[in-house]
Amino acid sequence: MTTHTTRGTVRVAGHAYKPDGRFHFPAAQTPIRDERGELAGITNPREIIHIHSYGGEAVFFESLGRGRLPGSRCDNPLCVAHASVFLPFRIHCPDCLARCAVVDLTSIAQETARIHTFMITERTGAFNTLPTPIRFINVEFEGVCTILMSTLCVGEPAIGMRVMPVFNTEAPTYTILDLSWVPLGTPAGELPRYFHFGGTTP
Numbered sequence: 001m002t003t004h005t006t007r008g009t010v011r012v013a014g015h016a017y018k019p020d021g022r023f024h025f026p027a028a029q030t031p032i033r034d035e036r037g038e039l040a041g042i043t044n045p046r047e048i049i050h051i052h053s054y055g056g057e058a059v060f061f062e063s064l065g066r067g068r069l070p071g072s073r074c075d076n077p078l079c080v081a082h083a084s085v086f087l088p089f090r091i092h093c094p095d096c097l098a099r100c101a102v103v104d105l106t107s108i109a110q111e112t113a114r115i116h117t118f119m120i121t122e123r124t125g126a127f128n129t130l131p132t133p134i135r136f137i138n139v140e141f142e143g144v145c146t147i148l149m150s151t152l153c154v155g156e157p158a159i160g161m162r163v164m165p166v167f168n169t170e171a172p173t174y175t176i177l178d179l180s181w182v183p184l185g186t187p188a189g190e191l192p193r194y195f196h197f198g199g200t201t202p
């Protein structure tokens, strides 16, 4: 019997999500008072568990935690963009809408990744978990027709700098935060906690 007192979890049965438990948790309001002690408002705490469906992108997030960087490729011979390779991962080709093939870009990234451009930000949005300042980098690869937005977690970025992918394989979150980049030549000992150079466990 379901008690609905536990934090919500989801399993899949019969190709459908089966949620169990609670997904929203209200907490007691607290008064906001002015300098004279008069009521000026309330806080209204709410905790919500979102369900984020990955669909055809699941293979991308699963692979990061295994130290692999997948992209996708249009294999439709009738497509004007036939054989185009995409990273960020695309489920479908934007030119012909055919389902793309999954391709392993780990080696291409390790051998050719460069910073196309970058920006450094000191202020972030809510729920940011990256240390500030965040060094956002746009990464380009040989043979890939798109540019990947990610972060540099060691050192300072420069346009044209060769970078290596690093992966959270020790405690994967199954989000884009399981991928980051370091300058080529960075020693393994300087990587952030849980992160490793990938490519060894296909």
Ligand SMILES: [Zn+2]
Pocket (backbone or CB within 6 Å): 074, 075, 076, 079, 080, 081, 082, 093, 094, 095, 096, 097, 098
């Ligand atoms: Zn196509």
